[in-house]
Amino acid sequence: MKKREKKSYVKCVRCGGCCRVPVVPVTHRDLERLVKFTGTAPNAIVRFCPFSEMEYDSDSGLWIKFRYGKHAMVLRKRSEKCIFQTPMRSCSAYEARPQTCRTFPYSVDTDDSENVEINLNEVFDCNAAPCEESDVDIDTLLSDSLNETCEDAEYHNLVKRWNKSENKGGTADFLKFIGF
Numbered sequence: 001m002k003k004r005e006k007k008s009y010v011k012c013v014r015c016g017g018c019c020r021v022p023v024v025p026v027t028h029r030d031l032e033r034l035v036k037f038t039g040t041a042p043n044a045i046v047r048f049c050p051f052s053e054m055e056y057d058s059d060s061g062l063w064i065k066f067r068y069g070k071h072a073m074v075l076r077k078r079s080e081k082c083i084f085q086t087p088m089r090s091c092s093a094y095e096a097r098p099q100t101c102r103t104f105p106y107s108v109d110t111d112d113s114e115n116v117e118i119n120l121n122e123v124f125d126c127n128a129a130p131c132e133e134s135d136v137d138i139d140t141l142l143s144d145s146l147n148e149t150c151e152d153a154e155y156h157n158l159v160k161r162w163n164k165s166e167n168k169g170g171t172a173d174f175l176k177f178i179g180f
């Protein structure tokens with residue numbers, strides 16, 4: 001890793017926006033950790049949201065083909081916020097939270113020369129204040145980002161296999177296909 005370039009960092013004041021506004025996509029590894037940690041059934045943790053509900057490229061590897069159209073596996077919401085967000089706006093599944101929750105609101109890009117660029121994603125009505133790099137654990141962020149990339153690739157391969165198979169079923173069949 002040669003150089004780290006930052007665009008901007010924020011000091012989160014836990015307004016809860018990140019766990020309320022976005023639709024949160026998950027992988028089989030995220031679901032595995034959440035089921036184990038919470039003891040909740042997989043289908044009570046995730047739902048399958050239609051293409052029209054998420055701003056992801058149509059060629060993203062997360063789109064699962066069903067007979068009734070493309071859907072993505074995402075965290076369920078209750079009262080318009082993530083099912084794991086507590087009334088105090090913390091995460092009740094923090095230790096097992098999805099990889100994307102670990103890196104949000106940043107995205108980490110590495111080029112061919114192994115330069116690392118960390119960018120701030122769109123954050124929804126964010127109340128956070130700008131902060132210095134020293135307020136952010138950059139090594140943890142980079143490690144989480146690497147894990148996220150690996151687990152996304154593994155999941156997208158599974159989805160690709162499902163999408164290519166001829167006897168596709170419904171969401172329960174998909175969950176079984178990915179190990180639940």
Ligand code: SF4
Pocket residue numbers: 010011012013014015016017018019105123124125126127128
């Ligand atoms: S919107 Fe900003 S302040 Fe609110 S939880 Fe997200 S990062 Fe933190």
Ligand code: SF4
Pocket residue numbers: 018019020024075082083084085086090091092093094097098101
């Ligand atoms: S799993 Fe936790 S961190 Fe992720 S959106 Fe839900 S409450 Fe927020």
